Amino acid sequence: MKDLAPPLWSLSTIVQEKAGSYPVLLLLSPGTDPGPELKVLAEKYTSAGFIEVSLGQGHVTQAELALETACR
Numbered sequence: 001m002k003d004l005a006p007p008l009w010s011l012s013t014i015v016q017e018k019a020g021s022y023p024v025l026l027l028l029s030p031g032t033d034p035g036p037e038l039k040v041l042a043e044k045y046t047s048a049g050f051i052e053v054s055l056g057q058g059h060v061t062q063a064e065l066a067l068e069t070a071c072r
Contacts, residue, residue: 011037015045 042050
């Protein structure tokens with residue numbers, strides 16, 4: 001059974017294992033909120049600002065602007 005259990009995982013583990021910058025796609029279950037951990041990592045590893053955008057109704061324009069800003 002031990003071999004079937006997934007390893008412990010956190011966002012900070014990904015940051016420490018990978019060098020450079022790369023996109024990360026988070027697929028979340030209802031009720032999960034990675035926001036606090038993402039904010040801590042953004043403050044620790046980047047000098048750029050952290051932009052959090054909810055993708056609910058009416059936030060498409062805000063999300064597009066955040067992506068365009070991040071790509072510059």
